Structure formats: C-alpha cells, structure tokens
Amino acid sequence: MDKYIVLDKQVGETPLSCAEAYRAEHPELEGIPMAYAGRLDPMASGKLLVLLGDECKNQTAYHGLDKEYEFSVLFGIESDSQDVMGRLKTPATLVSERVNHDLAAPSALEEAEVAEVAKNFIGKIKLPYPIFSSKTVQGKPLHTWTMEGRLDEIEIPTKESEVHELEFTKLETIERDNMVKQALEKVNSVPPVTELRKALGNDFRRADVRKDWDDILNNNSLPDTFHIAHFRCVASSGTYMRTLASVIAKKLDTVGLAWHINRTVIGKYGDGNWTSVF
Numbered sequence: 001m002d003k004y005i006v007l008d009k010q011v012g013e014t015p016l017s018c019a020e021a022y023r024a025e026h027p028e029l030e031g032i033p034m035a036y037a038g039r040l041d042p043m044a045s046g047k048l049l050v051l052l053g054d055e056c057k058n059q060t061a062y063h064g065l066d067k068e069y070e071f072s073v074l075f076g077i078e079s080d081s082q083d084v085m086g087r088l089k090t091p092a093t094l095v096s097e098r099v100n101h102d103l104a105a106p107s108a109l110e111e112a113e114v115a116e117v118a119k120n121f122i123g124k125i126k127l128p129y130p131i132f133s134s135k136t137v138q139g140k141p142l143h144t145w146t147m148e149g150r151l152d153e154i155e156i157p158t159k160e161s162e163v164h165e166l167e168f169t170k171l172e173t174i175e176r177d178n179m180v181k182q183a184l185e186k187v188n189s190v191p192p193v194t195e196l197r198k199a200l201g202n203d204f205r206r207a208d209v210r211k212d213w214d215d216i217l218n219n220n221s222l223p224d225t226f227h228i229a230h231f232r233c234v235a236s237s238g239t240y241m242r243t244l245a246s247v248i249a250k251k252l253d254t255v256g257l258a259w260h261i262n263r264t265v266i267g268k269y270g271d272g273n274w275t276s277v278f
Contacts, residue, residue, distance in 0.1 A: 022050070086209065131146045
C-alpha cells in the first residue's frame with residue numbers, strides 16, 4: 001500500500017469530506033487510517049496530501065512542507081473570515097469609509113501599483129492568525145473565541161512565515177451582479193452543517209452571509225464594478241492566503257478578501273527549486 005495519496009479538493013469540500021469521498025470509491029481502503037497533512041479551508045481548492053495506514057503515525061514529519069498557491073484578492077469588500085464565507089462589511093459602512101480612503105471604489109488601482117506592493121511581502125514576514133482558524137489560544141481555538149464574542153480578552157497571535165515568491169499575474173474587473181452571483185455559488189457549495197461544534201455559528205452563519213451579499217447586490221451606492229488581482233505564491237508551511245490577501249489590500253489603502261485560493265504544489269522548496277514534491 002502507498003504511504004500517501006494526493007487528492008484534488010474542490011471548493012465546498014472539507015479535507016475530511018474529500019478524504020472520505022475517496023475512501024468510498026476505493027473499497028480496499030475500508031478500515032485503513034487516513035490523515036491529511038495540511039488543511040485547506042472549505043473555500044479553497046487544490047492538492048490535499050493524505051497519509052495512509054501506519055504513515056499516519058508520522059504526520060508531524062509532513063507539517064513543515066512548503067506550498068504553492070494561485071490566489072486572488074477581491075478589493076473593496078472585507079469579511080471577518082477573510083474570504084467570501086464570512087460576515088461582510090455592510091454597504092453603509094463601506095460607503096462611509098470612502099470619505100477618507102476610497103475603500104469601496106477600487107477602480108483606481110493600477111497593475112503596476114499592485115505588482116510593486118506584492119514585492120513588499122517577499123521574504124520573512126509576520127502575519128496574524130485569522131480569527132476564524134484552529135490556532136489555539138489559552139486552550140481554545142481562535143474561531144471559538146470569535147464566535148463567543150470574546151476576542152477583546154486575548155491577543156491575536158502572529159506567525160512568522162517566509163514568502164519565497166509572490167508574483168502578481170493580472171488584474172481583472174468584475175461586474176457587481178456577477179461578483180455576487182459567483183460569491184453565493186461558493187457559499188452554497190458547502191453542504192449544510194447541522195453538527196453545532198462544526199458549524200461555526202449555525203451552518204457557518206450562512207443565512208446572514210447570504211443577506212450580506214444580497215445587500216451588496218441591491219445597494220446602488222456601491223460601484224458597479226470591482227477589481228480582482230491574481231497572484232502566484234510560494235510560501236512556508238502555515239502561511240494563510242486569506243491573511244495575505246487582507247494585508248495586500250491594506251497596503252493598497254483599501255480592503256479586500258480572498259476571492260479564490262488553489263493549492264498547486266506541496267513539497268520542499270529552496271534556492272528557487274522544488275527538491276521534492278508530493
């Protein structure tokens with residue numbers, strides 16, 4: 001039996017549901033332990049490394065692997081989860097912030113400006129953990145502190161990451177109605193979650209999230225078009241593309257969220273090359 005498999009996780013799947021779907025199609029794996037080495041959020045897609053059998057005991061040996069991602073940033077809207085699955089800034093708040101920062105009107109962005117800003121994040125950087133993550137603080141995951149409304153009681157931890165490469169690839173414009181349509185398709189791609197400890201607030205708070213997107217669709221005070229910047233990133237283990245998307249937007253004096261995340265490579269990277277790939 002192989003020590004591991006590499007699966008292609010789709011948007012809307014969890015790592016567990018992806019692994020179990022593969023098991024269901026391969027009867028020879030019935031009763032065989034499976035453990036994934038490196039999570040992918042429900043809104044992210046791409047390569048998922050899954051260990052098999054006795055290799056599961058060596059899971060920690062795989063935790064330091066580098067990753068390559070293709071990801072994109074939607075400018076002008078932010079969410080508490082840093083992706084489309086979170087509670088959004090309300091349209092009224094976005095409009096009021098335009099007085100000082102033009103936050104809801106990213107049409108002024110230029111490709112050269114975005115490319116130049118991306119260079120600031122190459123090398124060793126410290127990034128805060130997303131408040132919707134499993135990072136433990138005082139014995140509880142950050143997402144629990146968030147849902148309990150108690151973030152003011154703790155200090156959000158940071159993680160030092162190394163961004164080996166960050167390449168801006170293109171800037172596109174998307175119509176507001178098409179943006180909302182695509183966002184809701186992503187939100188609705190996750191099967192309903194009824195187990196409360198996994199739902200992060202009653203089925204990922206999707207009733208409220210859908211309403212937030214509908215509000216953006218129907219508020220004509222907002223721009224008719226928004227910008228999405230696309231990037232390719234090679235980074236050390238544990239670097240959240242959601243957080244990177246958010247800080248890139250802030251560096252551009254706007255707000256943003258991770259619109260698309262796809263993991264393309266898992267392995268060991270150094271001196272501009274992949275020495276091993278899973």
